[in-house]
Amino acid sequence: MPFQPEPPYRHGSAPAGPIATDVAVLLCNLGTPDAPTAPALRRYLGQFLADPRVVEIPRLVWMAILHGIILRVRPAKSAAKYATVWTPEGSPLKVWTEKQAKLLQGQLGERGLRVRVAAAMRYGQPAIGTVLDALKRDGVKRVLVLPAYPQYSGATTASVIDDVARWALKTRHLPELRFINRYHDDAAYINALAATVREHWQRDGRAEKLVMSFHGMPERTLHLGDPYHCECLKTGRLLAEALGLKPGEWKVTFQSRFGKAKWLEPYTEPSLIDLAQKGCKSVDVICPGFAADCLETLEEINQEAREAFLHAGGQRFSYIPCLNDHPSGMRALAALAERHLQGWPTTPPSPDALALQQERARAAGASA
């Protein structure tokens, strides 16, 4: 199999890029369309929904449905939804992920770790392979892959790992690779979520119920051994414990059902309607499984679900934003990355070690 061309090999050359280090963290999120338009959505959904990790039905049947029906109908509808959340800087998911990468590099620097942090997207741009190529060109030799999904699922975390593996298959000189599979029960992540809820209560008052809405998955993935459902429930329980909530004061639900199959239940919007119809007047809604606000939180929850709850008789719907660039969320990501970076050379070399390294590089250059 042909491998892609390597950058020229140099003995002991210092890494390039914004900070001289050969260690990088690759913060990977789902990805988003380039524009809130039907053609951009067709490209994005075409790539996303063709991933066998995302839709697990026989290829030929699914490709006929995807290209024959879904990619003819859904792009325009989805584009209209994206248009309602689009910002002057672009899609919220991309804007937040890029900001998180910058802040994470700063946070790690403050902890004394010399590490590059780059953002990449599983679908759309910047693609994981493109970012890995750029890091390699800058002399990066070790990459910690941090999928921005607290709960592991085959459709998300494993799909990021697949994409890194696909890049590795065509790369001759591989960096050392590490992967963070999950952080659903990480104490700093739970505390960061709890901090955003408490801040929200202080600012806007507290509702009768805290609804924790996670992205759904087909129910059959649970029976096939995907740990996602279990990890969402654990995050929910730990968050409720951290907030000192009593049973009945909180509820875990699943949103964003796609297609006709049964997905994980209870579904978010019907649950909110049910709560309102049973006399619950106010809800706080948080989406702990999303590292950053995106279409699914800003439009589906803060617009559609809000309207459904109020229409069913609810009086106050408060949306609690995702961790985004919240300082405690960023500290949680930095602590998580720091633990997984252990053993890699992330501290600046001492002047003596640097002199020795330069001497060796000179000698190697002379004998090469």
Ligand SMILES: C=CC1=C(C)c2cc3[nH]c(cc4nc(cc5[nH]c(cc1n2)c(C)c5CCC(=O)O)C(CCC(=O)O)=C4C)c(C)c3C=C
């Ligand atoms: C946070 C975890 C996510 C899981 C699990 C997940 C599973 C999953 N998603 C779809 C289908 C769609 N998801 C869409 C958007 C979307 N999904 C996630 C996260 C998870 N998905 C995010 C962060 C986003 C938002 C992206 C953005 O640009 O803001 C969409 C696209 C939008 C639309 O047309 O509705 C689809 C489609 C499936 C089928 C699935 C599990 C099998």
Ligand SMILES: [Fe+2]
């Ligand atoms: Fe999704």
Ligand SMILES: [Fe+2]
């Ligand atoms: Fe959705």
